[in-house]
Amino acid sequence: ILNVEQSPQSLHVQEGDSTNFTCSFPSSNFYALHWYRWETAKSPEALFVMTLNGDEKKKGRISATLNTKEGYSYLYIKGSQPEDSATYLCASPNAGGTSYGKLTFGQGTILTVHP
Amino acid sequence: EAGVTQSPTHLIKTRGQQATLRCSPISGHTSVYWYQQALGLGLQFLLWYDEGEERNRGNFPPRFSGRQFPNYSSELNVNALELEDSALYLCASSWSDRDQAEAFFGQGTRLTVV
Numbered sequence: 001i002l003n004v005e006q007s008p009q010s011l012h013v014q015e016g017d018s019t020n021f022t023c024s025f026p027s028s029n030f031y032a033l034h035w036y037r038w039e040t041a042k043s044p045e046a047l048f049v050m051t052l053n054g055d056e057k058k059k060g061r062i063s064a065t066l067n068t069k070e071g072y073s074y075l076y077i078k079g080s081q082p083e084d085s086a087t088y089l090c091a092s093p094n095a096g097g098t099s100y101g102k103l104t105f106g107q108g109t110i111l112t113v114h115p
Numbered sequence: 116e117a118g119v120t121q122s123p124t125h126l127i128k129t130r131g132q133q134a135t136l137r138c139s140p141i142s143g144h145t146s147v148y149w150y151q152q153a154l155g156l157g158l159q160f161l162l163w164y165d166e167g168e169e170r171n172r173g174n175f176p177p178r179f180s181g182r183q184f185p186n187y188s189s190e191l192n193v194n195a196l197e198l199e200d201s202a203l204y205l206c207a208s209s210w211s212d213r214d215q216a217e218a219f220f221g222q223g224t225r226l227t228v229v
Contacts, residue, residue, distance in 0.1 A: 031214035043119070044158075044205070046217035089158070093214035102171050103148070103218065105158040 004092050006106035013080050014114050020076045021109040023090035027071030034091040034103065035064055035075055044089060047075075080113040087111070117141070119221035121206050127227045128196050136191040136224045140208030147189040148209075148218060149181065153202040161204075164189050196228045 005024045013019050025033060032051045038044040048057040053068040061078045077084055087108040120139045128134050140147050149161040160173040164183035172179075178194040187208075193200055203225050207218035 034217060036218075036220075041222075043220040043222045044207075044218075046219070049215055049217050051215055091158075102160045102163065102173065104160065105150075107157040 004090060004104050004106040006088075006090060006109050008109060009107065010110040010112070012112045012114065015080060015082060017080050017113075018076065018078045019080055019111065020074050021088060021111075023073045023075070023106055025071050025073070025090070025092040027068060030068045030071075031093045033066055033068075033073050035073070036089040036091065038087040038089060038108070040086070047088075077111070080111075082113045082115050085111055085113045119206055119208050119219050121204075121221035121224050123224060124222070125225045125227070127229060130196055130198060130228055132196050134193045134196055134200075134226055134228075136193075136204050136206075136226070137188065138191070138206030138208075138221060139188045140206075141210075141219055144208035144210050144219070145187055146209045146211070146216075147183055147187065148207045149189070149191050150205045150207065151175075151202045152205065152223075153199065158205065162191065193226070198228050201226060201228045 007022050032049055034049050035047040036044040037047050048064045050066040055066045057064050064075045066073045087110050089105050089108045091103040091105040093103055122137045146165045148163050150158045151161050152158050161175055162181050163171040167183050181191040183189045203223045205220050205223045207220045209216040209218050
């Protein structure tokens with residue numbers, strides 16, 4: 001895989017549901033994997049920066065895991081709330097074998113949580 | 116502490132004109148990144164400045180250029196505007212040029228080319 005890919009493209013869940021989505025990235029020359037949340041009319045905001053294989057990070061009801069050997073990361077949201085509605089982006093530096101300092105973003109997963 | 120600020124919020128230009136977009140990073144951040152989000156596309160990396168120098172650029176034509184000033188603020192210039200340059204332009208800053216440093220984003224400039 002040369003690019004950063006996210007799935008699904010969009011997701012509709014009910015309030016209280018737990019959900020997860022996937023980010024796939026190049027596994028060779030791995031440096032870091034970033035997750036961002038982008039709410040409508042706001043700026044993208046960093047959730048996690050992950051660097052170690054097997055790493056798991058948590059912020060409130062949101063957690064993420066990382067597998068650098070196979071090149072994927074999962075983002076989990078437990079007990080989704082309407083305020084979790086946003087686009088979730090993952091990004092990898094050096095994706096596609098390109099040069100230093102460039103964050104390559106996936107297309108994002110648009111999450112809508114219905115009350 | 117002020118976040119990343121961008122100006123103007125909206126900009127309308129005519130095809131062929133030049134557009135200048137501005138970004139002030141968070142105090143203490145030396146790296147500034149520019150991204151473009153065109154309609155239906157994801158965030159595309161445009162340019163990276165650090166310590167006043169251009170360090171990397173994305174796959175964009177030379178009419179996309181910029182600079183970073185001694186106070187680390189940055190300017191993105193788009194010459195000879197084309198209709199497809201209409202997009203949201205986001206600026207981000209980070210405290211380090213290391214890959215582990217998270218990026219802090221501004222709210223963007225919406226450029227419309229008519």
